[in-house]
Amino acid sequence: MKIILITLSLFACSFSVVPARILSHGNGPEPVVIDKSQLQLVGQAQLSVLFWDIYQSRLYTSSGRFSRNEQPLLFEINYQRDISRKELVSATLEQWQHLDIPASDYQQYLPYLKALWPDISNGDTLTLFSDGSGSAFYFNGRYLGKIRDEKFAGLFLDIWLSPRTSRPGIRKALLGISP
Numbered sequence: 001m002k003i004i005l006i007t008l009s010l011f012a013c014s015f016s017v018v019p020a021r022i023l024s025h026g027n028g029p030e031p032v033v034i035d036k037s038q039l040q041l042v043g044q045a046q047l048s049v050l051f052w053d054i055y056q057s058r059l060y061t062s063s064g065r066f067s068r069n070e071q072p073l074l075f076e077i078n079y080q081r082d083i084s085r086k087e088l089v090s091a092t093l094e095q096w097q098h099l100d101i102p103a104s105d106y107q108q109y110l111p112y113l114k115a116l117w118p119d120i121s122n123g124d125t126l127t128l129f130s131d132g133s134g135s136a137f138y139f140n141g142r143y144l145g146k147i148r149d150e151k152f153a154g155l156f157l158d159i160w161l162s163p164r165t166s167r168p169g170i171r172k173a174l175l176g177i178s179p
Contacts, residue, residue: 034129034138039074040064045160045173053080057160059174066161066175068154071132075157076125083120089113095159098166109152116145128156 039060047054059066060074083091089110096106116137120126127138130153136146158165165171172178 034074034127036060036074038062039072042066043172043174043176045170047167047170055079055081057170057174059161071130073130073153073157075128075160077127078125079120079122081122085114085117085119088117088120092156092159095166096155099158099162099164101155101158105151106155109147109149109155112145112147116147118144128153 039062042059042061042064043066044056044058046056056078058076058078060076061067061070062072063070066073092113093106093110117126118139125138125140127141129136129138132150134146134148134150135153135156137144160167160170160174162171
């Protein structure tokens with residue numbers, strides 16, 4: 001029995017050590033205080049499916065224009081329905097697969113998203129803030145944690161902003177492109 005407990009403890013520790021290199025949790029100090037007054041709206045979009053509103057999203061940058069390399073950048077999603085953490089991660093994965101992004105590019109992030117993201121209720125806001133040192137997530141204004149990898153923000157935003165997105169109308173609206 002002792003051997004099993006020691007083995008389980010070592011197994012559990014291996015998960016808590018590895019993410020620390022990439023993920024900062026919300027228990028520590030907040031890395032960045034977001035001052036939205038320093039950012040300009042690039043565009044906003046409403047996602048509705050049939051008769052149901054799903055979310056409204058907004059993209060902000062310091063210049064008011066989107067460039068893949070522009071920092072800081074803020075992407076905000078205000079949900080208009082309940083969505084479980086599992087559904088949120090699953091939808092993210094489905095969109096990366098739709099974009100034909102190799103699994104090796106995103107697979108490492110899935111455990112972090114499962115650990116960071118909460119269940120969403122109607123009216124909740126999930127925010128991504130990227131400042132060049134990684135991607136910080138906020139839930140209703142409360143810091144959740146940060147993925148300390150510059151590549152993640154672009155990969156995540158590709159879901160909405162890639163020319164190959166599954167929602168080209170959302171892309172145009174977020175980029176401020178007239179229909």
